[in-house]
Amino acid sequence: MFCGIDWAERHHDVALVDDTGTLLAKGRISDDAADYSKLLDLLAEHGDSPDDPIPVSIETNHGLLVAALRTGSRKVFAINPLAAARYRDRHSVSRKKSDPGDALVLANILRTDMHAYRPLPADSELAQAITVLARAQQDAVWHRQQVANQVCSLLREYYPAALHAFQGKEDGLTRSDARVILTLAPTPARAAKLTLAQLRAALKRSGRTRSFDGETERLRGIFRSEYARQLPAVEDAFGHQLLALLKQLDAACQAADDLAQPSPRPSASTPTGRSCSASPASGPCSGHASSPRSATTATASPTPER
Numbered sequence: 001m002f003c004g005i006d007w008a009e010r011h012h013d014v015a016l017v018d019d020t021g022t023l024l025a026k027g028r029i030s031d032d033a034a035d036y037s038k039l040l041d042l043l044a045e046h047g048d049s050p051d052d053p054i055p056v057s058i059e060t061n062h063g064l065l066v067a068a069l070r071t072g073s074r075k076v077f078a079i080n081p082l083a084a085a086r087y088r089d090r091h092s093v094s095r096k097k098s099d100p101g102d103a104l105v106l107a108n109i110l111r112t113d114m115h116a117y118r119p120l121p122a123d124s125e126l127a128q129a130i131t132v133l134a135r136a137q138q139d140a141v142w143h144r145q146q147v148a149n150q151v152c153s154l155l156r157e158y159y160p161a162a163l164h165a166f167q168g169k170e171d172g173l174t175r176s177d178a179r180v181i182l183t184l185a186p187t188p189a190r191a192a193k194l195t196l197a198q199l200r201a202a203l204k205r206s207g208r209t210r211s212f213d214g215e216t217e218r219l220r221g222i223f224r225s226e227y228a229r230q231l232p233a234v235e236d237a238f239g240h241q242l243l244a245l246l247k248q249l250d251a252a253c254q255a256a257d258d259l260a261q262p263s264p265r266p267s268a269s270t271p272t273g274r275s276c277s278a279s280p281a282s283g284p285c286s287g288h289a290s291s292p293r294s295a296t297t298a299t300a301s302p303t304p305e306r
Helices: 033-045 064-069 081-091 099-116 125-158 160-166 176-184 188-192 196-205 212-223 232-260
Strands: 002-006 012-017 023-029 056-058 076-078
Touching (some): 012 033, 023 033, 064 076, 125 160, 160 212, 176 232, 188 232
Parallel strands (some): 002 056
């Protein structure tokens, strides 16, 4: 017996097939406790038991439903949506999506190709918590870079001196000194008027502790060099847009920095009884996490709509 669940934000379609591919049952559930009990009853009616649980395939590796399914010994397979779509194409020329039909496709993937997929690991609560933090930190780093790319594209429109000043340095426009100085002087006209004392004060506010003289001279030389310029009113409009983006970049940088720090000691314990801190730094912070995000209860309200 095989179960496929087409996951969605508001509801999930369920299909059960036997080893010949015959559809035995189907249904629709949500993330509340009553519907999860409904799913368990449906599985039990078709032979599900603690000793021989029916395997489940679903198009996500995180969320409340996945967390609930993983609490026992049941094998849960996270199927990439692209793989499911390719399998659907083998049986239908129509590309129209159908949630009940996709649940049936997912069940049949396990029936015919379960050997080609790996079930989600039986991670401890602590390991799942570390995975959540690691992925959150990676998402924050990606978001920070996306906003920095927007700032870079905007500067190319009217402020090449800023790119010359900061883009070649480590961390580029996400550097604290770059954000402080660009906030102080969001247009080339204002940057050209900055004095050495103002630049020095800005560098101090950014957290810099040494090499002030050389850096302030370098920045003043760049900002007072000749570059192509937009019309004054247009330049001011770009500067207003830059200030708005810099607020987003400051928030993104702060979020990435906060999530890179060790988290408070979690309540979960290792098998030996010793607790340890869950920190993204101890996991794959610079890449994908090795295990899925998960929750610990299936009784919370549904997640936002897809």
